Amino acid sequence: MDLYPLWNSLRIAGISTALIFFIGIFSAYYLSKAPRLVKGALDVVLTVPLVLPPTVVGYLLLRLLGPRRPLGAWLLETFGVKMTMTWWSAILATSVVIFPLMYRTARGAFESFDETLAQAGKTLGHSGSWVFWRVRMPACRQGILAGTVLAFARALGEYGATSMIAGYTPGRTATISTTVYQLWRTNDDALAFRWVMINLAISAVVLLIMNMMEAKQRSGRSARHAADR
Amino acid sequence: MPLTVDIEKKLGDFHLRVRFETEGGVLALLGASGCGKSMTLKCIAGIERPDRGRIALNGRTLYDSERRVCLPPQQRRVGYLFQQYALFPNMTVRQNIACGVREKSLRREKTDQMIARMGLQGTEELKPRQLSGGQQQRCALARILVNEPDLLLLDEPFSALDSHLRFRMEQEVRGVIRQFGKPVLLVSHDRDEVYRLSDRIAVMGRGCIEAIGENHAVFAQPGTRGGALLTGCKNISRARRVDEKTVLALDWGVPLAVPGWPEGTEYLGLRMHSLRPAGPEDTVNVFDCRVEEVVENPFSYTVMLRPEGADAPLALGWETEKPVWERLRADRLRMHLPPEKILLLKP
Numbered sequence: 388m389d390l391y392p393l394w395n396s397l398r399i400a401g402i403s404t405a406l407i408f409f410i411g412i413f414s415a416y417y418l419s420k421a422p423r424l425v426k427g428a429l430d431v432v433l434t435v436p437l438v439l440p441p442t443v444v445g446y447l448l449l450r451l452l453g454p455r456r457p458l459g460a461w462l463l464e465t466f467g468v469k470m471t472m473t474w475w476s477a478i479l480a481t482s483v484v485i486f487p488l489m490y491r492t493a494r495g496a497f498e499s500f501d502e503t504l505a506q507a508g509k510t511l512g513h514s515g516s517w518v519f520w521r522v523r524m525p526a527c528r529q530g531i532l533a534g535t536v537l538a539f540a541r542a543l544g545e546y547g548a549t550s551m552i553a554g555y556t557p558g559r560t561a562t563i564s565t566t567v568y569q570l571w572r573t574n575d576d577a578l579a580f581r582w583v584m585i586n587l588a589i590s591a592v593v594l595l596i597m598n599m600m601e602a603k604q605r606s607g608r609s610a611r612h613a614a615d616r
Numbered sequence: 617m618p619l620t621v622d623i624e625k626k627l628g629d630f631h632l633r634v635r636f637e638t639e640g641g642v643l644a645l646l647g648a649s650g651c652g653k654s655m656t657l658k659c660i661a662g663i664e665r666p667d668r669g670r671i672a673l674n675g676r677t678l679y680d681s682e683r684r685v686c687l688p689p690q691q692r693r694v695g696y697l698f699q700q701y702a703l704f705p706n707m708t709v710r711q712n713i714a715c716g717v718r719e720k721s722l723r724r725e726k727t728d729q730m731i732a733r734m735g736l737q738g739t740e741e742l743k744p745r746q747l748s749g750g751q752q753q754r755c756a757l758a759r760i761l762v763n764e765p766d767l768l769l770l771d772e773p774f775s776a777l778d779s780h781l782r783f784r785m786e787q788e789v790r791g792v793i794r795q796f797g798k799p800v801l802l803v804s805h806d807r808d809e810v811y812r813l814s815d816r817i818a819v820m821g822r823g824c825i826e827a828i829g830e831n832h833a834v835f836a837q838p839g840t841r842g843g844a845l846l847t848g849c850k851n852i853s854r855a856r857r858v859d860e861k862t863v864l865a866l867d868w869g870v871p872l873a874v875p876g877w878p879e880g881t882e883y884l885g886l887r888m889h890s891l892r893p894a895g896p897e898d899t900v901n902v903f904d905c906r907v908e909e910v911v912e913n914p915f916s917y918t919v920m921l922r923p924e925g926a927d928a929p930l931a932l933g934w935e936t937e938k939p940v941w942e943r944l945r946a947d948r949l950r951m952h953l954p955p956e957k958i959l960l961l962k963p
Contacts, residue, residue, distance in 0.1 A: 501700075501702070503698045503699075503700065503702040504702050504704060504705075506658075506661070506663045506689070506696070506698070506702070507696065507698060507702035507703075507704075508704075508715070509662075509663070509688070509689040509690055510661050510662070510663070510689045510690075510692070510694060510695065510696045511715055511716050511759065511760075511763050512690045512691075512718055512763065513690065513715070514690065521704075522704050522706070525704075525706035526704070526705055526706055528706070
């Protein structure tokens with residue numbers, strides 16, 4: 388059994404989650420501080436991939452980056468980079484699809500952050516970035532971690548946008564989800580089933596991690612109640 | 617002047633305009649919620665930015681709209697005790713306090729000293745949420761004091777504590793203030809707390825300082841109706857001047873002799889313990905009253921009195937020690953409203 392799709396799926400999900408971790412957190416942070424009007428408008432734009440069918444995202448990316456489209460052609464000519472039908476095209480597609488998950492959970496965490504903590508840090512003489520990394524991020528850790536796990540899980544399962552922009556080439560762009568579809572289409576039921584089982588196992592592990600994190604958060608809260616008593 | 621504040625800030629319909637100076641000691645800003653007292657502290661700490669004005673501390677300009685100076689909170693050296701203490705939840709007590717130390721090389725030493733000084737031994741490795749309310753406050757104070765600020769701001773310092781802890785923490789905070797020896801601004805709506813802890817009081821209402829002075833003086837003559845209410849005066853009546861020596865207390869329905877009539881006076885106030893049964897020596901402001909209701913407090917009675925024949929909306933409250941009322945227990949009383957105790961109030 389060729390395990391390339393597993394490796395490719397993990398690599399795409401890992402890289403796009405890492406990418407979106409930072410982009411999502413910083414957009415969430417700056418938007419949570421933005422004036423209300425800017426916030427409202429940008430929020431719609433940033434959340435739209437969540438409600439669009441992944442195939443529509445894939446279509447839009449193809450319109451933008453296809454080799455015969457202006458931007459895609461320019462990239463191909465100037466840098467010799469082909470943006471479609473490679474394994475890393477899938478990173479692009481996946482990132483767009485999982486961005487809103489990271490962004491929204493991080494924003495929720497930032498918005499429930501108690502601003503007096505940041506103010507206290509500043510009156511004690513600490514810089515804004517100290518406050519961000521030492522106080523704000525740790526205080527919002529649970530929300531951000533939950534967003535990251537959710538984004539990673541979604542990235543592993545990405546099919547629609549990936550299949551459009553990266554296609555299915557065994558040993559090059561094949562991921563677990565595209566492989567399952569391909570195997571089913573070619574009547575290789577036994578192998579398709581094996582991949583399904585692998586996928587189920589990974590999903591179970593991800594969900595287990597999420598639940599463990601939630602349990603940890605709950606035990607933190609009950610310690611507070613104990614102190615009150 | 618160690619601290620000079622003269623600032624203005626508009627927030628929607630609310631207009632903050634405060635001006636005061638303090639030479640040191642404890643100045644309390646006494647006001648109802650929403651009067652702008654916390655906003656004033658935030659402007660001084662550099663968390664909020666006023667629209668215009670000036671703030672100076674020990675000759676250092678912290679903010680000056682004309683000279684375009686606005687120091688960031690990091691450079692102001694102003695310690696701010698937040699209402700909920702704002703301890704960093706992800707750090708232990710020791711780490712929280714260590715955050716306040718400015719010199720890295722002395723971090724360990726100073727943190728240890730402060731832990732001992734604030735009686736936090738044994739809690740060093742606990743997280744803030746595992747501490748009691750009093751310990752949280754001590755930890756927050758430790759973190760501020762170790763930072764060696766030039767000014768201490770206390771924002772409703774006891775409001776987050778249970779009532780039985782309040783008195784104890786008040787004693788501790790009094791000790792901290794005495795050792796601190798630099799100016800302290802205390803914000804509170806609790807007149808007793810303010811009276812006990814401060815040297816001077818500024819009464820705030822609607823974004824302005826309505827009266828400021830040494831705390832006995834402010835309680836003796838709060839100046840405005842709002843100030844009288846904040847300092848705990850419960851008998852307040854609209855008043856109209858009749859002649860040189862007499863005014864009519866419209867809400868009590870009686871003519872009263874008053875000590876004076878400063879420009880703009882529109883209300884009279886009389887503290888509930890300032891009334892007393894009339895004696896033979898009392899000649900003015902003596903009224904026969906009907907006892908309308910008697911309310912028993914833990915250590916006193918409040919007797920609601922209505923002057924005989926008066927057709928007025930409000931009864932007068934008289935607060936008296938238990939034995940005094942238990943001896944009297946009358947339906948009717950002849951009461952004296954001492955002129956010198958009557959507060960003359962602007963709106």
